[in-house]
Each structure stands twice: as structure tokens, then as C-alpha cells.
Amino acid sequence: MVRSGPLPPYGEAIQQAVASGDLAKMKAVAKDAEAFLARAGTALGALKTEIAKLEKKGKSRK
Amino acid sequence: MDAAGEPARLNSAADLLARVPVHVVWEITLACNLKCQHCGSRAGRPRPDELTTAECLDVVRRLARLGTREITLIGGEAYLRSDWTEIVREIRRHGIYCAVQTGGRNFTERRLAAAVAAGLQGLGVSIDGPPELHDRLRGVPGSYAMAIDALVRAKAAGLRTSANTTIGRQTLEHLPAILERIAAAGVTHWQLQLTVAMGNAVDHDDILLQPYQLRELMPLLADLYHQGMDRGVLLMMGNNVGYFGPYEHLWRGHGAEAEHWTPCTAGQTVIGLESDGTLKGCPSLATEGYAGGNVRNLPLEEIWLHSERLHAGRVHSVEDLWGFCRGCYYAEACRGGCTWMADSLLGRPGNNPYCHYRVLELEKRGLRERVVKTKDAPDRAFAIGEFALVTEPIPGVAAARGTVAAAEPRSGRPDRPPAAGGPPPILALCRACDCFVWPDEVACPHCGADLAAAAAAWEEDVRRRAGLVAELERLMEDARSGPIPAAVG
Numbered sequence: 001m002v003r004s005g006p007l008p009p010y011g012e013a014i015q016q017a018v019a020s021g022d023l024a025k026m027k028a029v030a031k032d033a034e035a036f037l038a039r040a041g042t043a044l045g046a047l048k049t050e051i052a053k054l055e056k057k058g059k060s061r062k
Numbered sequence: 063m064d065a066a067g068e069p070a071r072l073n074s075a076a077d078l079l080a081r082v083p084v085h086v087v088w089e090i091t092l093a094c095n096l097k098c099q100h101c102g103s104r105a106g107r108p109r110p111d112e113l114t115t116a117e118c119l120d121v122v123r124r125l126a127r128l129g130t131r132e133i134t135l136i137g138g139e140a141y142l143r144s145d146w147t148e149i150v151r152e153i154r155r156h157g158i159y160c161a162v163q164t165g166g167r168n169f170t171e172r173r174l175a176a177a178v179a180a181g182l183q184g185l186g187v188s189i190d191g192p193p194e195l196h197d198r199l200r201g202v203p204g205s206y207a208m209a210i211d212a213l214v215r216a217k218a219a220g221l222r223t224s225a226n227t228t229i230g231r232q233t234l235e236h237l238p239a240i241l242e243r244i245a246a247a248g249v250t251h252w253q254l255q256l257t258v259a260m261g262n263a264v265d266h267d268d269i270l271l272q273p274y275q276l277r278e279l280m281p282l283l284a285d286l287y288h289q290g291m292d293r294g295v296l297l298m299m300g301n302n303v304g305y306f307g308p309y310e311h312l313w314r315g316h317g318a319e320a321e322h323w324t325p326c327t328a329g330q331t332v333i334g335l336e337s338d339g340t341l342k343g344c345p346s347l348a349t350e351g352y353a354g355g356n357v358r359n360l361p362l363e364e365i366w367l368h369s370e371r372l373h374a375g376r377v378h379s380v381e382d383l384w385g386f387c388r389g390c391y392y393a394e395a396c397r398g399g400c401t402w403m404a405d406s407l408l409g410r411p412g413n414n415p416y417c418h419y420r421v422l423e424l425e426k427r428g429l430r431e432r433v434v435k436t437k438d439a440p441d442r443a444f445a446i447g448e449f450a451l452v453t454e455p456i457p458g459v460a461a462a463r464g465t466v467a468a469a470e471p472r473s474g475r476p477d478r479p480p481a482a483g484g485p486p487p488i489l490a491l492c493r494a495c496d497c498f499v500w501p502d503e504v505a506c507p508h509c510g511a512d513l514a515a516a517a518a519a520w521e522e523d524v525r526r527r528a529g530l531v532a533e534l535e536r537l538m539e540d541a542r543s544g545p546i547p548a549a550v551g
Contacts, residue, residue: 008332009300009402010102010345011087011134012163012186013224013253014316016069019296021317022527027291029531036538 070131070159073331081330082129083366087136087163087345088335090118090149092443094138096165097201099269100228102260102346102406103443105138112337115145117358119152121335124362126156130333134186135162136345138337141173147180154181161186163226166212167205174212174219184222186253187213189244191236199230199269210247217248224251229303230269233257234279241286245293252290254283255300256416258346260406264439264447273415274430274456280418284309301326301346302400306392307418308496322498324486325397326411329354329372336443341365343372346402348444377401377412385413385451386420391507392498395487406446407433415451428459493520 007014071085091112094105113121125133133153140146140162153160161184162177177185187209190199196206217223225244227233233240237254244252257263257270271279287297287309299313305323315321329343336342339357340349354369366372377383377397383390387398398404399414407415414420415431424430430453437448489498494511506513 007253007255007298007300008085008087008334008345009226009228009253009255009258009302010089010136010163010334011085012161012184012226013251013296013298014069014071015161015184015186015222015224015251016071016159017251017296017298017316019291019317021315021319022524024291024317026527026531029534033534033538036541040541 077129077331080129081367083125083333084129084131084331086125086130086133086333086335088121088133088333089136089138089337089345090140090146091143091337092138093142094165095142095167095202096139096205098165098262099199099201099266100230100257100261100263102258102263103138104261104441104445105443108138108142109336109338109443112143113339113357115148117339118145118149121339121357121362122149122152122156122158124357125333126158128363128366130158132159132161135160137164139165139167141169141177147176147182150177150180150182154183159183161222164188164212165200165205166209167200167202168208169212169215171215174215178219178221182221184224185212185216186224186226187216188228189225189240190228190230191233192239192243195232195236199232210243213244213247213249222251223247223249224253225249226253226255228257229254229271229279230257231271231275232269234271234275234282237282237286238289241290241293241295245290245295249295251296251298253298253300254303256302256403258302258403258406259433259435259449260346260348260402260444260446261439264435264445267435267449270433271416272432273417274421274432276416276418276421277425277430280307280309284312287312302403302416305396305399305414305417305419306498307422309418310498311491311496320491322489322491323396323399325395326377326399326401328352328401333366341369341372344402348402348405348446350444351405383412384410386415386424387413387417390420392419392489395489395498395500407449408451409446409448413451424453425456428456429453430456493517 073084077084089103091108092103092105093108135146135149150160160182162182163186166187189209190196193206197203213223213225227240259267259270263269290297296316304310304313310322311319314323328347332344334342334345334347336349341354341357341362342352343354352371354372355365357365380393383393383398387393398412399417401411403416404411404414415433432452433449434452435447436450439445439447490501492499492506492508492511492513494506494516495509497508499506499513503513505511
């Protein structure tokens with residue numbers, strides 16, 4: 001058994017502790033996914049802009 | 063961190079059996095440049111007989127031999143001692159994690175650079191409110207700005223940074239703002255504790271939270287815990303915050319919900335050391351009645367391993383409990399919460415009105431408790447006064463039926479050697495109401511739920527959540543690493 005032990009008020013917080021548990025894991029994965037989707041969304045938007053430019057250019061040459 | 067990647071301060075069963083002083087909180091000087099209204103040690107001037115540099119270095123070597131893994135230097139203000147970085151260097155030379163807990167006033171660039179060069183790893187800074195309140199409580203205009211500045215600069219210099227907040231009557235409403243500010247300063251860990259009726263806080267008893275205010279405080283702390291998780295700040299409750307109410311599962315395990323409060327371990331894995339060499343089982347406890355000896359008179363190892371005084375004062379069994387705590391459902395698992403809190407307030411551990419479960423139970427009877435100072439504290443470090451505990455009907459609520467309990471008379475502390483040790487009781491968590499129960503319960507005594515059915519439903523929830531997490535992780539991994547399968551058709 002491993003426990004954090006007492007947290008005497010005159011001492012500092014356990015500065016090396018890392019949040020654990022289901023909720024922390026779920027929040028971490030959700031945050032990763034949101035960041036991934038944001039990056040993908042930005043890149044997708046930029047790509048669509050380039051596609052539109054090319055298509056517009058192609059049409060103007062017809 | 064140790065080799066296994068765990069925080070140095072985590073205790074194992076082996077630590078308990080071998081009596082390893084895992085964490086030492088060391089007041090290296092009582093000199094201080096703040097005038098805090100709640101200071102238990104009444105810091106200001108150095109003690110007349112503080113340990114010399116050579117004696118301090120010898121203490122470090124002895125602690126290292128005993129297996130100490132973390133030392134927190136405090137004061138007063140630790141860096142007002144001219145040799146403080148020499149002590150830090152010696153601690154680090156032995157591979158011990160070293161942090162300083164500070165008020166942050168005049169923690170100059172020169173001091174920070176010297177600390178980093180000596181190997182300091184962490185800085186904890188006290189933040190007790192927004193600027194006006196913090197400066198008033200700390201007794202020095204501008205101290206808030208200096209404290210925040212110390213946090214920001216320490217973080218930039220590569221130190222781990224944490225904040226400590228003492229919760230008093232005036233602090234409560236400002237806790238959300240404090241979280242905002244320390245998160246912005248890059249703090250990753252926030253320890254909260256209640257202001258204790260000791261030293262200067264007895265002189266300024268108007269700053270003390272009333273026990274019944276836990277009804278308001280604890281849901282707020284639970285909300286801040288979740289907010290903190292979103293902001294990258296891990297909230298930790300000091301020993302005197304609890305116990306066993308509906309949020310206990312949030313406070314002790316850093317997310318591991320099965321962890322709960324266990325009885326005071328003063329003198330088992332923690333040492334409190336005063337600047338004149340006085341050894342205690344907890345840095346917060348009063349010197350009188352709890353001092354185990356002085357390293358100038360006896361080898362530190364001998365005091366630690368053999369002084370009964372380090373253990374005598376705390377509660378060893380239900381027999382030592384009194385008042386509400388004596389008849390509490392959690393009596394054996396809790397033993398009255400923090401020894402320091404109860405002893406400072408009522409002159410004897412074992413009856414602690416600062417308990418969320420107790421507040422909620424009394425509320426069911428239309429009652430609440432408040433404390434009233436009846437005697438000032440002497441003018442010395444870690445001195446306690448006297449308080450009366452008043453139980454009264456909650457204003458605006460129909461008068462309680464039955465008797466209104468009067469506070470029991472004060473008497474001496476239990477004064478006997480520790481009983482044979484054993485592992486602390488481990489309770490189970492009711493998955494219907496999130497309150498802890500004794501493991502042999504069938505129905506939850508708090509909400510009436512069928513505990514086995516609630517556990518089965520919770521396990522099903524856990525499986526479903528784990529499946530969603532795994533699916534999302536797999537999708538992200540596929541998108542990052544693999545070629546996207548070509549569409550057919």
C-alpha cells in the first residue's frame with residue numbers, strides 16, 4: 001500500500017504528485033482529442049481554401 | 063521522484079514498519095519579515111539558541127541515514143538565515159528532495175539564483191487572498207505582489223512551484239479568485255488548510271472560520287478541485303481539512319478515489335524540527351507536550367526511534383475520543399482528524415468540530431457548532447489559548463428536539479505510550495452517494511443504497527468509460543501514424 005501520508009500545513013504541497021484516476025484520464029484524452037481536432041480543423045480549413053483558389057484559377061482559364 | 067517515479071513523500075507499509083522519517087519539515091530559523099495574523103509560531107525574531115551551521119549539517123546527515131526522502135525548509139523565513147543555501151546543498155548532496163515553503167517577501171533574484179545553484183528543487187508560496195486581504199493578513203503592504211512574483215520567477219528558473227492557502231473566515235469567498243491567479247502564475251499544486259487557533263491566530267480569533275461554515279466551504283472546495291484539474295492545478299487538502307463527508311474521495315488520492323483519511327501519523331513518518339533543535343512528531347503541533355527531545359542533548363536517531371513523547375499526545379484508540387467524535391460512525395477510522403486542530407482549539411485531541419461529516423450530521427438535527435475564545439494564548443511560539451465549543455440551533459431552522467449538547471470540560475491530553483501498531487482501517491466507497499462505509503456493510507448507512515448493486519453499476523460505468531477512452535486513443539493514433547485507408551468505390 002502506498003499513501004500520500006500526512007500533509008502538515010506548515011509544509012508545501014506534494015509537488016511531484018500527478019493527478020490519477022478515471023476522471024483525470026478522461027479529461028486528458030478529451031483534451032488531446034480536442035487539440036487534435038482543432039489542428040485538423042485548422043489544416044482542413046486551410047486546405048479547402050487552397051482547393052477553392054485552384055478551382056477558381058482553373059475556371060478563369062476556361 | 064524516486065526510482066519508481068513516485069513522489070518522494072509517498073509512504074509505503076515498509077516505511078511505517080521501519081519508522082522511516084520520510085518527510086521532515088524543518089524550521090531553520092524563526093526570523094521572519096512578515097507579521098502574519100495567523101502565524102502559529104509567532105515568527106519574527108530568531109530564537110536565541112538556533113542550531114549552528116555545523117549542527118544543521120549534522121542533522122541532515124543523520125536524517126539521510128534514517129532514510130528521509132524529502133525536507134521542507136520553513137521559518138519564520140528560511141532564507142533569512144545566512145547559511146540556508148549551505149543547508150540546501152547538503153540536503154541535495156544526500157539525494158533528498160528539498161523545497162522551501164515561504165511568504166515570498168524579498169525573495170530576490172540573488173536569493174533565487176543562489177537557491178537554484180545549491181540544488182533547491184521546489185518553492186511553495188503562501189497566498190491567502192487577493193492583494194488587499196493577503197497584505198492585511200500578512201501584515202506587510204506589497205507582500206501579495208512579491209509572493210506572486212516569487213512564484214513566477216521560481217517557475218521560470220525551473221523550480222517546481224506550489225501554493226499554500228490558509229482558509230479563514232475572510233478567505234473563503236476569495237478562493238475561486240486565488241485559483242485563477244495561481245493558475246496564471248503557473249502553479250501546479252495547491253495545498254489548502256484551515257487557519258488554526260494557535261499563536262497569533264488566537265490573538266486575532268476573528269479570522270478563524272467557524273465550524274458550521276464547512277457547510278459552505280466543502281462544496282466550494284469540491285468545485286475548485288474539478289476546476290483546478292481543468293486548469294492544471296492539483297488541489298490537496300492539508301491534514302485539518304475533512305473528514306468523511308461526500309467529498310472525502312476527492313481529497314487524499316490525487317484522483318484515486320478509494321483513498322481516504324487515516325488517523326494522525328504524527329511521529330510515524332513525519333518529523334517537525336524547530337530551529338533550536340527541538341524534535342516533534344509534526345511541525346504544527348505545540349512544543350509543550352509534544353516535543354520528543356532536542357538534538358543537542360540526544361542523538362536525533364535516539365529521539366526519533368525511542369521518544370514516547372513523539373507519540374504520546376495523539377489519539378491511539380477510540381477510548382481517547384470524546385464529545386461528538388466518540389460516538390461517530392467513523393470513530394475508529396478517523397480518530398478525531400488532525401491532532402493539531404483539536405488540541406490547539408480545545409486543549410486535547412480527540413474531538414474535532416472542524417469536520418464536514420459532523421457538520422452535516424448536526425444539521426440533520428437542526429444544530430450547528432461555533433467556537434468562542436475564552437482565554438488568550440501566551441506570548442510564545444506554538445502557544446495555544448482556550449476556546450469554548452457552543453452547540454446551538456441553526457438560525458432560521460426549527461428548534462432541534464432533544465438535548466443540546468454542551469462542550470465537555472477540558473482535561474489533560476492522553477499521556478500513554480503508543481499501542482501496538484497496525485495498518486489503519488480501510489473503508490469502502492458507496493458508489494451511490496460517494497461516502498465511505500465500513501467494508502462489512504450491506505446497505506449504505508448514509509443513503510440506503512444496496513452497496514453491491516451500486517458497485518456493480520459503477521463498474522459497468524467504468525468499463526463503458528474505459529471503452530470510450532480506448533476508442534478515442536485508437537482513432538488519434540491511427541490518424542497520426544498510419545496511412546488513411548483508401549475509400550472504396
